[in-house]
Amino acid sequence: MTNSVSDLSTHDGLVCSRCESPLEPGDLRCAICGQAAPVKDAAAPHTVTVTILRCTGCGAAVRYDPKHQAPMCPFCGEAVKVESIEDPLEQTEHYLPFTVTPEQARDTLREWLGSRGWFRPADLSASAQLLELKPLWWVAWMFDAEALISWTADSNAGAGRSSWAPHSGQNDVRFDDILVSASRGLSDHEVSAIRGGFDLSVLQDTPIGGGEDATLEHFDMHRSQARQYVSSAIERLAADRVQQHSIPGSVFRNVNVAVVVRKLVTHRISLPAYVLAYRYRNELYRVVICGQNQRLVIGTSPLSMPKVVFVVILAIVLIALFFAAAS
């Protein structure tokens, strides 16, 4: 089943009346702006009423017990069910399909090894031995949001005697389909190399492609933690965005941002990638290939020691010759 991003209905329709971010089941307040969630059964008494809550088991009066943090019957020990605090572990909602086959990934590795430049050993492509090719679904949050970013910074633009001048500003910024990695299997460096290759408009409910032995990564954060994580990612992105587009000048320091986020919609998704391991002369190297675009490859490869030594010696000789000529 394929969804387009616009008709995803993962949240049960409740939207914060103040910042228009969707509320999730169990939310008492909006996680972004703190507005109380609407209450469904707001039955207020019209007259003064006195009640004693009784245990359904033995009829004794029930008391709230700090040890269990719930109302308990002191006689039969039965706990009264109250609305519990919901903070579930994050779960993948959507999968992006593999569009690169394992064969293509293997070919890509050969090609990549062959194009590593002059410093690589000449026999790298021929004698590198592929040990493992692992399809992996790595996890990430994808969000859309509107943000009002207030910023201040020092930059070189308009500088007087000091090399810095202060600037300030406020910009409306839209974030569309921004990926924030939650992966433990891929490093941030690897993620940033392959993140551009995904088609985020096609989301599926089940993992497709990748074969039987694909690894499905899980989120290891609770919802409240995840929200903090995404919020701090938004702040970082906001700082990057204003440096690129809003702050005059080319060199910056003391970049401060304050963000008012609205309409924050977050999806938890799993994205495809191939993780490959190869051996060259008893050393192991790792390569990651984007599962939807085989041109995005990142990894490590060996250097040819003789070539490096040769260049260093050549450089020293050239410098020596230069000084000899100069004197």
Place this chain on the structure above:
Amino acid sequence: MPTDLAQSTSQPQQITCQSCGAKLVLGANMRSALCPYCASPSIVSRPPSTDRPNPAFLVGFVVDHDHATKTVRKWIAGSHMFARSDFKAAVPELTRGVYLPAYLYGAVAHTDYAADIGENYTETETYTTTDANGKRVTRTRIVTKTEWRSLRGNHSCYVVDVIVTASKGVTNTALDAIEPFDLRSLRRYSDSLIAGWLAEEPSRSPHECFQLAHDETVEQVRSMLSRFMPGDSYSNLQHRVELSQEVIDLVLLPVWSYAVRYADDRPPVQILVNGQTGRVGGKVPVSATKVTIAVVIGLILIGGLLLLMAGASQ
């Protein structure tokens, strides 16, 4: 179960215990009562009014009575050196564990600000001085100077989770001393969560609480702004805060309240314990005698030092 009682909100009310039938008198500011005859916990629900909205949220007690008493004893014994000795030896009396009414406030803050921003730079300066041989020489040194530039701008942010007291029994300063509460474990208010405990109704007017919350928020924005300024330093920071889209909800907070009577001629000191985190707050009475002795000792030491120095220079 409706009762036939007067609905006045300022008069003490008489209620009938639903368990043994005894008549109880309940303060108008209380939401719950314990029957002295059969120990049944009653919860009184009154129709909400603007002065007395229904609680929206609640933070449950985590710290029990024994633990709270132990923490208070420790806190009293460990109070600072100028505290009165009879206070340090006093035994705290529990007045009550109570769900304290407070308002949880949030807003969007838009601020106009203007400030002078200091940007440092270094300059090489020449100066003349006398060297070791008594000759006048010219030397250079690097000095740091500051260039002042004016900056104006706007700052917008959410301010959330500002908590102010709604009870006349506890001042906002006293509540500040035992904050923060972990609002991640906030629950939607339900009668069963206060069963068996005392719960107070708000006794300060919403208008007064709103003002308190407003002031606390403006103060928060001010400290945010001071961290927001670029440059190496700043001065003349002026700002005007406008709060919009304000939300305010009544929340019940768990508080253990103790009274410490340390002298017959003094009023008892109120000490509060955060019923969720165990944090203790209160004002320690300072001993005038101890402060006087310390000052006198200080003066004697300074005098002695001066005498010694005078003796050494002769």
